[in-house]
Amino acid sequence: MTIGAIARRAVRRAPRAPKIAAVLQQRTLKSITRAVGVGLHSGQRVELTLRPAPPDTGIVFRRTDLPEPVEIRMTAEAVTDTRLASTVSTGGAKVQTVEHLMSACAGIGIDNLYIDITADEVPILDGSASSFVFLLQSAGIALQKAPRHFIKVIKPVEVREGEGANVKWARLEPFHGYKLSFEIDFDHRVVNSTGQRVEFDLGSGSYSRDIARARTFGFTREVEYMRSKGLALGGGLDNAIVMDDTKVLNAGGLRYDDEFVKHKILDAMGDLFIVGKPLLAAYSAFRSGHALNNKLLRELLAHDDAWETVTFDDEKRAPAGFADIARAW
Ligand SMILES: [Zn+2]
Numbered sequence: 001m002t003i004g005a006i007a008r009r010a011v012r013r014a015p016r017a018p019k020i021a022a023v024l025q026q027r028t029l030k031s032i033t034r035a036v037g038v039g040l041h042s043g044q045r046v047e048l049t050l051r052p053a054p055p056d057t058g059i060v061f062r063r064t065d066l067p068e069p070v071e072i073r074m075t076a077e078a079v080t081d082t083r084l085a086s087t088v089s090t091g092g093a094k095v096q097t098v099e100h101l102m103s104a105c106a107g108i109g110i111d112n113l114y115i116d117i118t119a120d121e122v123p124i125l126d127g128s129a130s131s132f133v134f135l136l137q138s139a140g141i142a143l144q145k146a147p148r149h150f151i152k153v154i155k156p157v158e159v160r161e162g163e164g165a166n167v168k169w170a171r172l173e174p175f176h177g178y179k180l181s182f183e184i185d186f187d188h189r190v191v192n193s194t195g196q197r198v199e200f201d202l203g204s205g206s207y208s209r210d211i212a213r214a215r216t217f218g219f220t221r222e223v224e225y226m227r228s229k230g231l232a233l234g235g236g237l238d239n240a241i242v243m244d245d246t247k248v249l250n251a252g253g254l255r256y257d258d259e260f261v262k263h264k265i266l267d268a269m270g271d272l273f274i275v276g277k278p279l280l281a282a283y284s285a286f287r288s289g290h291a292l293n294n295k296l297l298r299e300l301l302a303h304d305d306a307w308e309t310v311t312f313d314d315e316k317r318a319p320a321g322f323a324d325i326a327r328a329w
Contacts, residue, residue, distance in 0.1 A: 021313055021314035021315070021316070022314065022316075022323075023147050023311070023312065023313055023314070024148045024311070024312040024315040024318045024322065024323060025143045025144055025145070025146065025147065025148060026055050026056070026111040026112060026143075026144040026146045026147070026148050026149075027109055027110055027112070027141050027142065027143055027144060028052045028053055028054075028057075028110065028111065028112040028113060028141075028142050028144055029050060029051070029052045029113065029136065029139040029140065029141065029142060030139055030141065030142040031052070031139045032049060032051050032052070032139065033049075033135050033136070033138060033139035034047065034048065034049050034050070035047075035048045035050075035123060035125065035132075035135055036048075037123025037124060037125045038123055038124065038234035039096070039097065039119060039120075039121030039123060039124065039234050040085070040097055040121065040124035040127075040216075040232060040235050040240075041084065041085070041096065041097070041121060041231045041232055041233065041234065041235075042096075042119065042120070042121050042233060042234065043233030043234035044119050044121070044234075045119070046117060046118055046119035046121060046122070046123050047116075047117070047118045048101075048115060048117055048122065048123060049064075049115075049116040049117075050113060050114070050115055050116075050135060050136065050139065051114040051116065052112070052113070052114075052142065053112040053113050053114045054112065054144075055111075055144045055145065055146030056112070056146060056149075057112040057113075057114070058073055058074055058112060058276045058277075059073075059074045059102065059105055059111075059113050059115065059273075059276070060072065060073050060113070060114050060115065061074075061088065061095045061098070061115045061117055062114055062115065062116045063093045063095065063117060063120070064116045064117065064118060065117075065118040065119060066093060070090060070091065070093035071090065072088050072089060072090045072093060073090070073276070074098075074102070074273070074274045074275075074276050075274070075276050076274060076275050076276075076294065076297040076298050076301055077298075078090065079274055079294045080094065081094075081096075082289070082293075082294055083291075084096075084097075084231065085097035085098075085099060085290060086098050086099045086102075086270065086271055086274065086290045086293075086294065088274065093120075094120050095117060095120055095121065095122060096120055096121040096122070097121050097122045097124065098122055098270065098274070099266075099267050099270030099271055099290065100122070100124075100125075100127075100128065100129045100132060100216075100266065101115070101122050101129070101132045101270070102269075102270035102271070102273045102274060103129045103132075103211075103212070103266045103267065103269040103273070104129040104132035104133045104136060104212065104270075105132075105136070106202075106269045106270065106272070106273035106278065107133065107202070107207035107211065107212055107325075108133060108136055108137065108141070108325060109141075109278070109322075109325040110136060110141070111144075111148060111149075111277075111278075112144065124216075124234055124235070124239045124240075125239065126215065126238065126239055127215035127216045127238075127239035127240045127241075128212060128213050128214055128255075128266065129211075129212040129270070130208070130212045130213045132212075133207075133208050133212045137208075147312070147313070148278070148311060148312070149277050149309050149310070149311055150277060150279065150280045150309065150310050150311070151275060151277045151278070151279050151280070151307050151308075151309060152174075152279075152280040152281070152307060152308050152309070152310045153172045153173065153174050153175070153279065153280065153282075153300065153306060153307050154305070154307060154308055155174070155305060155306040155307075156172065156173045156174070156306075157171070157172050157296065157300045157306050158170070158171040158172075158296075158299075159171075159292055159295045159296045159299050161292060167287070168285075168286055168287035168288055168289075168292060169286050169287075169288070170268075170283070170284070170285040170288040170292050170293060170295075170296045171283070171284050171285070171296075172279070172281045172282070172283055173281065173282045173284070174281065174282070175280065175281050175282035176280065177201065177202065177319035177320065177321075177322070178201075178203070178278065178281060178282075178283075178319070179199065179200065179201040179203075179283070180199070180200050180265050180268055180269065180282075180283045180285075181197070181198070181199040181200075181282075181284045181285075182197070182261055182264045182265050182268060182284070182285050182286075183196060183197040183261070183285070183286045183287070184261050184264055184287060185286070185287050186260065188219075188243065189245070189246050189247075190243050190246070190247060190248055191260050194254070194257055194258050194259070194260060194261075195257060195258030195261060196258075196260075196261055197261060198258055198261045198262055198265060200262075200265050202321070202322075202325065203319050203320045203321030203322060203325075204321060205321050205325060210256075210262070211262055211265055211266050211269070212266065213255050213256070214255065214259045214260075214262035214263040214265075214266050215239070215240055215241050215255065215259065215263060216239070216240050216241070216263055217240055217241035217242070217243065217259075217260055218232070218235065218240050218241070218242055218243075219242070219243050219244070220242060220243070220244045220249070223235060223242065237250050237251075241259065241260070264288075267289075267290065267293075268285060268288065271290055271293035271294060271297075272293060272296075272297060274294070274297065275297050275301070277309070280310070280319065
C-alpha cells in the first residue's frame, strides 16, 4: 500500500462534520445588467441599469437623469399615485409603472437591487414581467451573508370599496408561504370566454413560466381616449393585448388562455412587493387594482398586531420551494 492510499483511507474514515443548518439568505444580482425601452405613458426612451446592492438595501430606484441623483426606496408610503400604474416618489422625484419590474423581483426572489433609471417611467418592454425576469436571471442571482427578512401576516386584514355590482376588495391572511388568488369581472366578449379567476402559489417555482409572461391589456376605445390626453403614447400591439369590441387584435392571440387574470396576479405581486420585503401570506382579491393593493399594504402596516418580521435560520423550515425560487429557471 502506498502512502497516498493510506492517506485516502484515513480521509474516508474521518468522522463527518456535524451538519449546520443553512440560513435562508438574502439575494441580489451577481453582475450589472442593462435594458433600453420606452415608457408606456410618456413614450420616451429610457435606460435601466440594474446593479447588485448590499444586504438590507431593499429595492431602490435611482433617478440618474436629474442634476442631483435621487434615491427612491420601496416602502408602502413611497406610492403616491395609482391611477394608471403604481408610481413611487420621494420629494419631487418620481418613477411611474414600477409594478412589472417589482413583480419580477418578487417572483424570482431578489431582495436587494439598485435600479438606475434615466426617466420618470420604467420601460414597458413587452408589457409583461418576462423581459425583467430574463434580465435578472441573465445577470445571475448571488446569495448574501444576511438572513432574508419576511413580513409574516399573523391576522387577516381586508380593504373594500364600492357596493353591489361595483364592489371590490383585497385581503391578506396568515399562510406559511405566499399564494395569491384573484378574480376579475370584465363583461367583455373576449374576457368572458377566458378564465376570470386564478390561483398561484409562489412555492411552486413556476412564476417565470405561468405568471411572468402575462401582458397588460387594454381596449382600442380606451387607448384612443388616453392618447387624446397624452397618455399611453408608448403603448401598442408590441406591449399590450389590445381588444376592440369583439376580438383580440394581436396577431399572435393570447399567451395563456387566462392571460387577463394572470396579469392581475402579476400586478398584485409587484404592488405588494413595494412594502420592501417578501410577504408570507395568502392574498385574495376581487376586482382589485393598484390603488386598492396599496391601501391593503397600508392597512396591514397600520395594525402592529397583524404582522411580524421573521427570518429562517434553517432553510428547511421555510415554506416549501422558497429556497429554490431563485434557482428555478
Ligand atoms: Zn400591469
